[in-house]
Amino acid sequence: MSSHPSLKFKLNKVRMPKNYSLLAQALVCRCRSGLRLALIIAFSAICCIATPAATAGAYDDYLVAVKFDDINVLRTLLKRGMDPNTVEKVRGESGMMIALRENSMKVFDALLTADGINIEAKSKNGDTALMIASFMGNLEAVNKLIAADAEINRPGWTPLHYAAAKGDPVIISVLLENYAYIDAASPNRTTPLMMAVRSGKTPAVKLLMEEGADITLKNDVGMTALDFAVDLELKEITGMLRAALKQQAK
Template sequence: MCLGVLAAAMVLVPAAHAGAYDDFFKALQLDLSQSVKSLLARGFDPNSVDPERRDPALVYAVRFESLKVLPVLLSSPQINIEARAPNGDTALMVAAYKGEKEAVALLLEKGAEPNRPGWTALHYAAASGSVEIVKMLLEKSAYIDAESPNKTTPLMMAAASGKTTVVELLTAEGADQTLKNDRGMTAHDFAVKFADVTKPASMGLPMAY
């Protein structure tokens, strides 16, 4: 009898854990802050990984724009604010790309690092055209000429996306317009190739000679 009870318990424990796991990510997706708070209080790992995309919980919450659960996750002493998705994105990078100013502000306040090797939140903010987020990141000492693995800079990203206001801001803040990526392309070249060919001059980008 005792062995039977033990065997049943061994089956129920993983099932219960799986149920909590499903509940946790559903609560993140639906932005149910109280549910997330309750699960964390019961010892659920705030750095758990989504079974489909393999996103850490913090990145997952930002992808779903779940702004109510974000401060709950960040209040956990165990949270890894720099946890990365399989593609290398952090929560700050995803928030910057999606133009989520509130999320970016909160993540920066909690100590998220804007600078890292490779792609950065500033690259993403520049590409999405969020002037406010670009300013937030620069105020936190984001490196204005950060280079991606192929040496693309935030200015190049903004130029390629036709984000004139961001190009003007980055240029005014001292972004180097003469830098080239590993294919020899400058920000002006990006604007010509990926945007309207009439835009580079209006963006104030120098012609490449």
């Protein structure tokens, strides 16, 4: 049976960028040349076995799968040899970091246990997966990363800074229970207590104070936690810090 002439014409006329995956081509053809051609290319994508795995378009498919928590596509890509540590190009974040930002927990779990995964990978600004999980208030991810021996104490910004910045007492407690250094200093000597004050969340500030955070420490411009509270007009927190300083002076 000969091929339909109009279909042959459309196949010849539709030009695809070389870096499009077969799935992406299918979507383009669906718009340009009708459902029949799209189905042909989509079927080819299903039947195709890529060698090596990281063929043109695999990178895009990986990022889409991570963002939308598509565990089936992710598993297929990993089986074909996709590096689980692949990063997006703008922020330099790994798939695991993106999964945490997007709350793609099925993908996160798969990447956490993937062969060769580096849970200490850093983005361009130095973020790690545990730092992002701490900032997002994702208790499940924080516990799983700690169980996988993710680094809690590190030079510069730490997961505790990020949890304090969000003012999350639950995550703060978990990190402290796992020996997070309570007075960790960022590159500009900002402490978790200062970050908690800036968040305006009284429970987080109270917790850090009760756990022994040093309220007298100053950052690079000479500001203390109390200075931040005063500048931000946080009356309750200001009162707590002043009372603590008064008690220390006795």
